Amino acid sequence: MKKIKDERLKLQNLQNIRILFLFENIAIIGILGYDLVTKGMDGMTANPLWYVFILTGVISAYLSMGISVDHESSKKSPKKGLVISVIVSAIIAIVFGGLITFTGDISTGILVGGIVFVSFLVPSIYIYFLRTKRQN
Structure with missing residues:
Protein backbone atom coordinates (compact mmCIF):
# COMPACT_ATOMS: atom_id res chain seq x y z
CA MET A 1 0.00 0.00 0.00
CA GLU A 72 -3.04 29.00 21.87
CA SER A 73 -1.89 32.33 20.52
CA SER A 74 -0.79 34.06 23.70
CA LYS A 75 2.36 33.17 25.58
CA LYS A 76 0.92 31.92 28.83
CA SER A 77 3.23 31.12 31.69
CA PRO A 78 3.07 27.33 32.13
CA LYS A 79 4.06 27.54 35.79
CA LYS A 80 1.39 30.14 36.61
CA GLY A 81 -1.27 28.03 34.88
CA LEU A 82 -0.16 24.94 36.78
CA VAL A 83 -0.27 26.74 40.14
CA ILE A 84 -3.76 28.07 39.43
CA SER A 85 -4.92 24.61 38.33
CA VAL A 86 -3.52 22.96 41.46
CA ILE A 87 -5.20 25.53 43.71
CA VAL A 88 -8.56 25.15 41.94
CA SER A 89 -8.20 21.35 42.00
CA ALA A 90 -7.50 21.41 45.72
CA ILE A 91 -10.52 23.61 46.41
CA ILE A 92 -12.82 21.37 44.36
CA ALA A 93 -11.41 18.24 46.05
CA ILE A 94 -11.89 19.74 49.52
CA VAL A 95 -15.49 20.69 48.71
CA PHE A 96 -16.27 17.20 47.37
CA GLY A 97 -14.53 15.53 50.30
CA GLY A 98 -16.32 17.79 52.77
CA LEU A 99 -19.72 17.08 51.23
CA ILE A 100 -19.06 13.33 51.34
CA THR A 101 -18.05 13.47 55.01
CA PHE A 102 -21.42 15.02 55.84
CA THR A 103 -23.25 12.03 54.34
CA GLY A 104 -20.72 9.29 55.10
CA ASP A 105 -17.62 8.71 57.14
CA ILE A 106 -14.37 10.68 57.11
CA SER A 107 -12.33 7.99 55.34
CA THR A 108 -14.75 7.95 52.40
CA GLY A 109 -14.59 11.75 52.19
CA ILE A 110 -10.80 11.71 52.17
CA LEU A 111 -10.77 8.96 49.53
CA VAL A 112 -13.24 10.78 47.27
CA GLY A 113 -11.43 14.10 47.77
CA GLY A 114 -8.11 12.46 46.89
CA ILE A 115 -9.53 10.83 43.77
CA VAL A 116 -11.09 14.11 42.63
CA PHE A 117 -7.81 15.95 43.27
CA VAL A 118 -5.76 13.44 41.27
CA SER A 119 -8.38 13.42 38.51
CA PHE A 120 -7.98 17.18 38.11
CA LEU A 121 -4.22 17.18 38.71
CA VAL A 122 -3.22 14.72 35.99
CA PRO A 123 -4.64 16.78 33.06
CA SER A 124 -3.19 19.96 34.59
CA ILE A 125 0.29 18.44 34.69
CA TYR A 126 -0.14 17.14 31.14
CA ILE A 127 -1.08 20.65 29.91
CA TYR A 128 1.90 22.06 31.82
CA PHE A 129 4.29 19.69 30.06
CA LEU A 130 2.72 20.44 26.67
CA ARG A 131 3.09 24.18 27.23
CA THR A 132 6.71 23.91 28.41
CA LYS A 133 7.56 21.67 25.44
CA ARG A 134 5.95 24.17 23.09
CA GLN A 135 7.98 27.09 24.53
CA ASN A 136 11.30 25.29 24.04
Whole structure:
Protein backbone atom coordinates (compact mmCIF):
# COMPACT_ATOMS: atom_id res chain seq x y z
CA MET A 1 0.00 0.00 0.00
CA LYS A 2 1.39 3.40 -0.98
CA LYS A 3 1.56 6.33 1.38
CA ILE A 4 -0.89 9.12 0.52
CA LYS A 5 0.92 12.30 -0.57
CA ASP A 6 -1.96 14.38 -1.89
CA GLU A 7 -3.21 16.81 0.77
CA ARG A 8 -6.81 16.63 -0.46
CA LEU A 9 -6.82 12.86 -0.07
CA LYS A 10 -5.28 13.12 3.40
CA LEU A 11 -8.00 15.56 4.42
CA GLN A 12 -10.71 13.32 2.96
CA ASN A 13 -9.23 10.34 4.80
CA LEU A 14 -9.29 12.27 8.09
CA GLN A 15 -12.90 13.30 7.49
CA ASN A 16 -13.81 9.66 6.82
CA ILE A 17 -12.16 8.60 10.07
CA ARG A 18 -14.06 11.32 11.92
CA ILE A 19 -17.37 10.10 10.47
CA LEU A 20 -16.52 6.50 11.41
CA PHE A 21 -15.61 7.58 14.94
CA LEU A 22 -18.90 9.46 15.27
CA PHE A 23 -20.89 6.46 13.97
CA GLU A 24 -19.05 4.12 16.33
CA ASN A 25 -19.78 6.36 19.33
CA ILE A 26 -23.45 6.63 18.40
CA ALA A 27 -23.65 2.83 18.16
CA ILE A 28 -21.94 2.38 21.53
CA ILE A 29 -24.24 4.96 23.14
CA GLY A 30 -27.24 3.17 21.61
CA ILE A 31 -26.16 -0.20 22.99
CA LEU A 32 -25.43 1.30 26.40
CA GLY A 33 -28.77 3.11 26.35
CA TYR A 34 -30.55 -0.15 25.60
CA ASP A 35 -28.71 -1.81 28.50
CA LEU A 36 -29.66 1.11 30.74
CA VAL A 37 -33.35 0.72 29.90
CA THR A 38 -33.45 -3.07 30.11
CA LYS A 39 -30.89 -3.87 32.85
CA GLY A 40 -30.55 -0.61 34.75
CA MET A 41 -27.43 1.36 35.62
CA ASP A 42 -25.58 -1.64 37.05
CA GLY A 43 -26.19 -3.65 33.89
CA MET A 44 -24.99 -0.81 31.70
CA THR A 45 -21.77 -0.24 33.62
CA ALA A 46 -21.08 -4.00 33.68
CA ASN A 47 -21.02 -4.05 29.87
CA PRO A 48 -17.46 -4.03 28.43
CA LEU A 49 -18.58 -1.37 25.95
CA TRP A 50 -18.88 1.00 28.92
CA TYR A 51 -15.13 0.73 29.48
CA VAL A 52 -14.44 1.21 25.77
CA PHE A 53 -16.64 4.30 25.74
CA ILE A 54 -15.01 5.81 28.85
CA LEU A 55 -11.46 5.09 27.62
CA THR A 56 -12.26 6.51 24.19
CA GLY A 57 -13.54 9.70 25.80
CA VAL A 58 -10.45 10.06 27.98
CA ILE A 59 -8.03 9.43 25.12
CA SER A 60 -9.95 11.82 22.87
CA ALA A 61 -9.80 14.52 25.56
CA TYR A 62 -6.04 14.12 26.01
CA LEU A 63 -5.44 14.25 22.25
CA SER A 64 -7.59 17.39 22.05
CA MET A 65 -5.49 19.00 24.79
CA GLY A 66 -2.40 18.71 22.61
CA ILE A 67 -4.18 20.46 19.75
CA SER A 68 -5.60 23.20 21.98
CA VAL A 69 -2.16 23.98 23.45
CA ASP A 70 -0.70 24.26 19.95
CA HIS A 71 -3.57 26.55 18.98
CA GLU A 72 -3.04 29.00 21.87
CA SER A 73 -1.89 32.33 20.52
CA SER A 74 -0.79 34.06 23.70
CA LYS A 75 2.36 33.17 25.58
CA LYS A 76 0.92 31.92 28.83
CA SER A 77 3.23 31.12 31.69
CA PRO A 78 3.07 27.33 32.13
CA LYS A 79 4.06 27.54 35.79
CA LYS A 80 1.39 30.14 36.61
CA GLY A 81 -1.27 28.03 34.88
CA LEU A 82 -0.16 24.94 36.78
CA VAL A 83 -0.27 26.74 40.14
CA ILE A 84 -3.76 28.07 39.43
CA SER A 85 -4.92 24.61 38.33
CA VAL A 86 -3.52 22.96 41.46
CA ILE A 87 -5.20 25.53 43.71
CA VAL A 88 -8.56 25.15 41.94
CA SER A 89 -8.20 21.35 42.00
CA ALA A 90 -7.50 21.41 45.72
CA ILE A 91 -10.52 23.61 46.41
CA ILE A 92 -12.82 21.37 44.36
CA ALA A 93 -11.41 18.24 46.05
CA ILE A 94 -11.89 19.74 49.52
CA VAL A 95 -15.49 20.69 48.71
CA PHE A 96 -16.27 17.20 47.37
CA GLY A 97 -14.53 15.53 50.30
CA GLY A 98 -16.32 17.79 52.77
CA LEU A 99 -19.72 17.08 51.23
CA ILE A 100 -19.06 13.33 51.34
CA THR A 101 -18.05 13.47 55.01
CA PHE A 102 -21.42 15.02 55.84
CA THR A 103 -23.25 12.03 54.34
CA GLY A 104 -20.72 9.29 55.10
CA ASP A 105 -17.62 8.71 57.14
CA ILE A 106 -14.37 10.68 57.11
CA SER A 107 -12.33 7.99 55.34
CA THR A 108 -14.75 7.95 52.40
CA GLY A 109 -14.59 11.75 52.19
CA ILE A 110 -10.80 11.71 52.17
CA LEU A 111 -10.77 8.96 49.53
CA VAL A 112 -13.24 10.78 47.27
CA GLY A 113 -11.43 14.10 47.77
CA GLY A 114 -8.11 12.46 46.89
CA ILE A 115 -9.53 10.83 43.77
CA VAL A 116 -11.09 14.11 42.63
CA PHE A 117 -7.81 15.95 43.27
CA VAL A 118 -5.76 13.44 41.27
CA SER A 119 -8.38 13.42 38.51
CA PHE A 120 -7.98 17.18 38.11
CA LEU A 121 -4.22 17.18 38.71
CA VAL A 122 -3.22 14.72 35.99
CA PRO A 123 -4.64 16.78 33.06
CA SER A 124 -3.19 19.96 34.59
CA ILE A 125 0.29 18.44 34.69
CA TYR A 126 -0.14 17.14 31.14
CA ILE A 127 -1.08 20.65 29.91
CA TYR A 128 1.90 22.06 31.82
CA PHE A 129 4.29 19.69 30.06
CA LEU A 130 2.72 20.44 26.67
CA ARG A 131 3.09 24.18 27.23
CA THR A 132 6.71 23.91 28.41
CA LYS A 133 7.56 21.67 25.44
CA ARG A 134 5.95 24.17 23.09
CA GLN A 135 7.98 27.09 24.53
CA ASN A 136 11.30 25.29 24.04
